Amino acid sequence: MRIPATGRSEAEIMAALEEYGVHDLPWREGGTFAYVYEGGRDVEAVVKAAYMRYLTENALDPTVYPSLLRFETEIVAMAVDHLRGDADCVGNFTSGGTESCILAVKAARDHARAVRGIAEPEIVLPVTAHACFQKAAHYLDMPMRLVPVDADTFKVRAEDMAAAMNESTALIVGSACQYAHGVVDPIPELGALALERQVLLHVDGCIGGFILPYFRRLGAAVTDFDFAVPGVTSISMDFHKYGYAAKGASVVLYRSKELRRHQIFTAATWTGYSVINPTIQSTKSGGPLAACWAVLNYLGDEGYMRFAERTLAATRRIADAVRATPGVRLMAEPESCLVAFTSDEFSIFPIVDAMRRRGWFVQPQLGYMGSRENIHLSIDQSTIDVVERFLPDLRASIEEARGSNEAAIPAPMKALLGSLSADSFTPETYRQLMAAAGTSEGLPEGTTAINEMLNAMQPEVAAKVMTEFFNDLYVSPKAA
Known part of the structure; x- marks a missing residue:
């Protein structure tokens, strides 16, 4: 790809920016429980100005x-x-x-x-x-x-x-x-x-x-x-x-x-x-x-206290809902506004895809270093107003994962993945794993299989896989 031979109009550029962002997470709708911290349109306007x-x-x-x-x-x-x-x-x-x-x-x-x-x-x-x-x-x-x-x-x-x-x-x-x-x-x-x-x-x-x-x-x-x-x-x-x-x-x-x-x-x-x-x-x-x-001067201590009160109430509401849902449990009692939950009965990774189909992004965390695999939620202002809509979808997604209770990858494959050594891992090994996950270029549409594969590996091997994935991700775009 080269620098364009001639410049484009402002309107064309802004239209292209919107087009490029069409597949980004719709964080303004409050459905993103990670990465985004949003204080409202008035706060955003002050910050941008x-x-x-x-x-x-x-x-x-x-x-x-x-x-x-x-x-x-x-x-x-x-x-x-x-x-x-x-x-x-x-x-x-x-x-x-x-x-x-x-x-x-x-x-x-x-x-x-x-x-x-x-x-x-x-x-x-x-x-x-x-x-x-x-x-x-x-x-x-x-x-x-x-x-x-x-x-x-x-x-x-x-x-x-x-x-x-x-x-x-x-x-x-x-x-x-x-x-x-x-x-x-x-x-x-x-x-x-x-x-x-x-x-x-x-x-x-x-x-x-x-x-x-x-x-x-x-x-x-x-x-x-x-x-x-x-x-x-x-x-x-x-x-x-x-x-x-x-x-x-x-x-x-x-x-x-x-x-x-x-x-x-x-x-x-x-x-x-x-x-x-x-x-x-x-x-x-x-x-x-x-x-x-x-933003510090715009919101002031009173504004941040108001936000914190809402955030604390929403965190407690979500934690209570997890406690009341069969098949899952909190990883720990939340002391801030972060909630993590897991299951001892079934794979939690299908919950991520089930929630995505319902318009929500929840973050999977792999079961490494003594921590069981789990789902992470960061509670934020943009999510507070949609909590009552979020919770029924979360319960339905948990029930969906609990009802199927089918592993995305078979037990023999998990055993094989667990036996992989970081010392013997090669780019060819990576390509074979990605093909087994259902894709040779980037991640598959659903993330359950790849998460279960990574979760079955030793952390050092998973790190090698993720390095190869990002090394492939950041390359020059293909010619049209």
Whole structure:
């Protein structure tokens, strides 16, 4: 494909944009229980206006655009106050939770080298910690120790974290809340452990950090997880989730400038302009900054409290409905606005396709690392108003899956898949598996078979399959 020889009209371009999006998930209808966080049309209008006003401003150099520096410092100050930090706490605005967490890991690595003299710093984290921490360890070439969690609560135990630590441990991680099951790790116990061992503790509050303080104020039992907990040295929190800012908007916060210093990258040994990067990106649009600042000021504390009250009520309504439905059970009691459920009687993966046929998107999670396969629901403003329509369809889809109780792939095939080794896996193996799933190009129309195949594999083999799939997905479009 080449750049068009001649330009197209604005009308043609806008029509093409609409055409390209025709198969995207219809999130405006409230049927998407993952990925989307929507605060309403009025919020969207404010966010878009602020974003476009600062779309072309470049946050690379705050001395050129002091407005962007002001937005960032005010956003960080609001985040620090929201997470009960003091005047010594600092932070930076990032493109999302993954960047925030990578920066926290980078700061911990460099702090361990500079302050503690550790040549090869390590990170210790629960298997329920977001995969971005494993990504950080991979990118930053840090040894990583994964710790199993309690089989009933899906929370990590401080004693298990302690057993995994050694003299090279630079950072331990806890979640508030963890994404898969919607529960909060015992951060006070992890904080005490961090102080005892003199290591840093990062709390991943990307999905729960913003809304949990409101749930606490509404009377919900919320484990302390923020800077009020001694031993917590850094926190990540997204605004593009339950803060309803435009993607991507997140912050990484530190208890002190002394810690944050190790996050910053500076290069003077080249012939160009001075490079000082507090975050991973250099050039970056001021749009997300302005949009985040705008929505925080537009909704205010009262607006977010109103949203949180509705979200908490809807989460409890959905959790109650799952408890009352035969054949399924909650994975854990939700402590935020994330609900996960499974079945001990039948495969839950057909539920995903059954719901899709009814106009809903629910997210499958595979049964890895001690967690049974399950269905994940992220409760959001856009879904609250459709809960009473959603629940009958969910019950019908569960009954449909329960009634058929037929595996999408036969038992001998599952056994074969389980015996595959990551060491012997090849692109040809991948092509054979995709053909067995009913497709040689992309995913089949239904996802049950592919999910059951992945679920039968060892996690390391499944990772190879998904790598090959994405390697095939991002290729030049075929000529018409």
